[in-house]
Amino acid sequence: MIQRDSFAHSHPLVNALYYVAVVGIATFCLHPVILIMSYLAAMTYAASLRGWRHVLRLNLTFVIPGMLIVAVLNPTFNHYGVTPLVVLNDGNSITVEAIVYGVILALSLAVVINWFVSINLVMTRDKFVYLFGRILPVGSLVLAMVFRFVPLFQRQFRTIRHGQQSLGRAPRQVRLWRRPHAWVTIWSIMLTWALENAITTADSMKARGYGQHHRTSFAIYRMRTREWLLVGLILLLTVLLVVSISTHQLMAQYNPTIMVTGFASAHLTPLSMLGLVAATVLVWLPLILRLFAAWRWRKVGHAGTAHATLPDYFRVPTTDSQRKYHTTQEGARL
Amino acid sequence: MTDLLTVTDFTFAYPDQPATLKHVDLSLPHSQITLLFGQSGSGKTTLLRQLDPALRPTGTHTGTVTWSPDVTVRPHQLQVGFVQQHPDTQIVTDKVWHELAFGLENLGVPQDEIRVRTAEMAAYFGIHQWFHRDVSTLSGGQKQLLNLASVMVLRPALLILDEPTAQLDPIAADDFIHTLVKLNQDLGTTILIAEHRLDAVLPLADQVALMTRGEITVAGSASKVVQALYADHHALTAELPAPTRVYAATTGLRRADNLPLTIKTGQQWLANQSLPVASHFAPPAEPAGKPLIRARDLWFRYDQDGPDVLRGVNLDVYGGETLAIVGGNGSGKSTLLSLLGRIYQPYRGHINLAGKRLARYADAELYHHNLGVLPQDPQSLFVRSTVREDLYEVIDGHRQRTTPAYDLEMSKDAAVSGMADLTGLTDLLDRHPYDLSGGEQQRLALAKVLLLRPRVLLLDEPTKGLDAVNKGQLGTSSHNYTKRA
Numbered sequence A: 001m002i003q004r005d006s007f008a009h010s011h012p013l014v015n016a017l018y019y020v021a022v023v024g025i026a027t028f029c030l031h032p033v034i035l036i037m038s039y040l041a042a043m044t045y046a047a048s049l050r051g052w053r054h055v056l057r058l059n060l061t062f063v064i065p066g067m068l069i070v071a072v073l074n075p076t077f078n079h080y081g082v083t084p085l086v087v088l089n090d091g092n093s094i095t096v097e098a099i100v101y102g103v104i105l106a107l108s109l110a111v112v113i114n115w116f117v118s119i120n121l122v123m124t125r126d127k128f129v130y131l132f133g134r135i136l137p138v139g140s141l142v143l144a145m146v147f148r149f150v151p152l153f154q155r156q157f158r159t160i161r162h163g164q165q166s167l168g169r170a171p172r173q174v175r176l177w178r179r180p181h182a183w184v185t186i187w188s189i190m191l192t193w194a195l196e197n198a199i200t201t202a203d204s205m206k207a208r209g210y211g212q213h214h215r216t217s218f219a220i221y222r223m224r225t226r227e228w229l230l231v232g233l234i235l236l237l238t239v240l241l242v243v244s245i246s247t248h249q250l251m252a253q254y255n256p257t258i259m260v261t262g263f264a265s266a267h268l269t270p271l272s273m274l275g276l277v278a279a280t281v282l283v284w285l286p287l288i289l290r291l292f293a294a295w296r297w298r299k300v301g302h303a304g305t306a307h308a309t310l311p312d313y314f315r316v317p318t319t320d321s322q323r324k325y326h327t328t329q330e331g332a333r334l
Numbered sequence B: 001m002t003d004l005l006t007v008t009d010f011t012f013a014y015p016d017q018p019a020t021l022k023h024v025d026l027s028l029p030h031s032q033i034t035l036l037f038g039q040s041g042s043g044k045t046t047l048l049r050q051l052d053p054a055l056r057p058t059g060t061h062t063g064t065v066t067w068s069p070d071v072t073v074r075p076h077q078l079q080v081g082f083v084q085q086h087p088d089t090q091i092v093t094d095k096v097w098h099e100l101a102f103g104l105e106n107l108g109v110p111q112d113e114i115r116v117r118t119a120e121m122a123a124y125f126g127i128h129q130w131f132h133r134d135v136s137t138l139s140g141g142q143k144q145l146l147n148l149a150s151v152m153v154l155r156p157a158l159l160i161l162d163e164p165t166a167q168l169d170p171i172a173a174d175d176f177i178h179t180l181v182k183l184n185q186d187l188g189t190t191i192l193i194a195e196h197r198l199d200a201v202l203p204l205a206d207q208v209a210l211m212t213r214g215e216i217t218v219a220g221s222a223s224k225v226v227q228a229l230y231a232d233h234h235a236l237t238a239e240l241p242a243p244t245r246v247y248a249a250t251t252g253l254r255r256a257d258n259l260p261l262t263i264k265t266g267q268q269w270l271a272n273q274s275l276p277v278a279s280h281f282a283p284p285a286e287p288a289g290k291p292l293i294r295a296r297d298l299w300f301r302y303d304q305d306g307p308d309v310l311r312g313v314n315l316d317v318y319g320g321e322t323l324a325i326v327g328g329n330g331s332g333k334s335t336l337l338s339l340l341g342r343i344y345q346p347y348r349g350h351i352n353l354a355g356k357r358l359a360r361y362a363d364a365e366l367y368h369h370n371l372g373v374l375p376q377d378p379q380s381l382f383v384r385s386t387v388r389e390d391l392y393e394v395i396d397g398h399r400q401r402t403t404p405a406y407d408l409e410m411s412k413d414a415a416v417s418g419m420a421d422l423t424g425l426t427d428l429l430d431r432h433p434y435d436l437s438g439g440e441q442q443r444l445a446l447a448k449v450l451l452l453r454p455r456v457l458l459l460d461e462p463t464k465g466l467d468a469v470n471k472g473q474l475g476t477s478s479h480n481y482t483k484r485a
Helices: A012-028 A030-049 A052-077 A097-122 A125-137 A137-165 A176-209 A225-248 A270-304 B044-050 B096-106 B111-125 B140-151 B170-187 B198-204 B222-231 B235-238 B242-251 B262-272 B334-338 B363-367 B387-394 B414-424 B438-450 B468-484
Strands: A084-087 A092-097 B003-012 B021-028 B031-037 B060-067 B082-083 B158-162 B190-194 B207-212 B215-220 B291-301 B310-317 B348-353 B369-373 B456-459
Touching: A012 A030, A012 A097, A012 A125, A012 A225, A012 A270, A030 A052, A030 A270, A030 B291, A052 A092, A052 A097, A084 A097, A084 B310, A092 A097, A125 A137, A137 A176, A176 B082, A225 A270, A270 B262, B003 B044, B003 B158, B021 B044, B021 B060, B021 B215, B021 B456, B031 B170, B031 B198, B031 B235, B044 B158, B044 B190, B082 B140, B096 B111, B096 B140, B111 B140, B170 B190, B207 B222, B215 B222, B222 B235, B222 B242, B235 B242, B235 B468, B242 B262, B291 B334, B310 B334, B334 B456, B363 B369, B369 B438, B387 B414, B387 B438, B414 B438, B438 B456, B438 B468, B456 B468
Parallel strands: B031 B190, B031 B207, B082 B158, B158 B190, B369 B456
Antiparallel strands: A084 A092, B003 B021, B003 B060, B207 B215, B291 B310, B291 B348
């Protein structure tokens, strides 16, 4: 899944630029064709990383009901448009335009939610630290320390709670009116522990030269040709789409009348085609990259393997998930 | 050829305190391993910190610390590297690669050079297997190795280690010391190490120095220091490796030229002796009666998708006995103890305490007077700012009234002072718990748990980081308690 995905393992700049472009499209470009295509692309990519079951469950139980709610709420509050359906008591009316705009807004929201499923998996902590460090060099160290100390403190908190539990003083073991006292005790132990051990950490930092010179920042990511090409491609596609939209060849308007251009024989111009193609390639880009990688592997991969494929029970586990159930091999002794 | 570092007549005192270091003379020859040992509080840490300019404490000092004139520190290097005792608190970042690069980032080294140097060090220490891992997933030994690597990546001329193996299990400690020796041989780094566990280091050190109350009383080869220790009937002879102690006990150290320091040399010496051997050791008496704790078919794992930590464990613990559970790193000892202490529940199997299911006990009934659990980290029990207050806190304060935690007829003051006597804390009652040494902290945590007078005492690695004297005291305290109860 995510282990074999080439987009997920790209440079953070590529990922960040891509997601800014694609979430921007979903938010600002309200063209129905583009939105529907983004929805399908976002859902498919999220499913390829997380599994269809998770994504379908998310969409059916959360996103689609949310869409319905927004689609119903919009016409009840906004009364623009020229085609009224029902006239209400105070003179306002439920208009077709408002209903359609509500659906479009809901769709836009659904697309963003689905993109965020993949953002969650692709933008790892390392990448955030890297991007942050580009903007503010000392910030990357602070962020790395936050990611270090939050789980550490969490674990220590649990240790302290267990320690108090074995003395009979955990919050859930004492009477209700003593609970605040029990919580305060745990927090006080935690704070003292954290402060005392921070001195050791500060010593360790000082002993390694912290604060003596101007700090550089080490990045484990490198921009190679492929990364530059991807950045260029994303920028190019975004520019084409923006050009197409700004010349009104590919636009959608819902107020006062519904006017959608750029698709169906009526309004298809070269510029609008350009915009549509650019949008298609942009939203499907991660999956295109995945297909490309699979194709290359088929071409190149089999040439290196000369043995026949054996049944499953002969194979030695090679990945961590396989290794979990084979307890004979284990890592370093230390 | 001058020594790398020479300390001459060095006296140091913290502000408003009597002198901690008195007229210390120590010289560190190039590329040699110097071992510094002494009891807790003898000033080892203070001396080690004096030698690192970044960690020098404030205070008044006389005497000099001179570096050899041909030690030149190049721009992206550090002169002194320091590794402390606790593996966890020295790590600053969240990823292994970032921790390795941290020191180099501090010195302003350019990106490409950082890449090369971290890769070199990672490959040398074998860390490249877990280069991209999260620091929180490493074991204690791995973390300490990471600390060592992240200091060595700065190519210090002198490497100082302050009890680096104190918090590690014996196998990891052994591996760490051998890595240090390899480092010394491959890179020629001068090493100054303060240690309690002399088994591994003593045979490998080039120079040994004994510190007592702020002074270096003996310095020289290992056999010279051992002879001096025995001549003074020093308490620290208990720290020496077993072969040395056997040799000293049987020969009285008349000849010290081939003093055995390792099991190998000890066996060789033994082979040439004809000593009377005890015919047999009496096996421990078979326990009588029904077991107090009975665990059957315990299966446990931390997450549903994780591996099983305990698989079908059966255990019988009889009243009045002291049972030690030993095992390798990650074998599930602490987990078993947590199950017996009802911190976690097994997903299969059951535990009986005194004939009744452990799960059926009420919390108050279980943790007051039945079970007492001493956690691995004694600091997680300290609440108040003096030892005395902490002891009173366990039995719900100074006021003489009956609470679930304390339903004795004895007065609280008598109970607390009695417990302080039992655990050797009488002189420390007004100190802050965090100011105590490791051994004293363990004893305070034990005292707190014992004040609830449990029938069953569960101790999770109570001797971690303690020297032989403190281990003995802890053993005596818990033994006295079992005899009394």
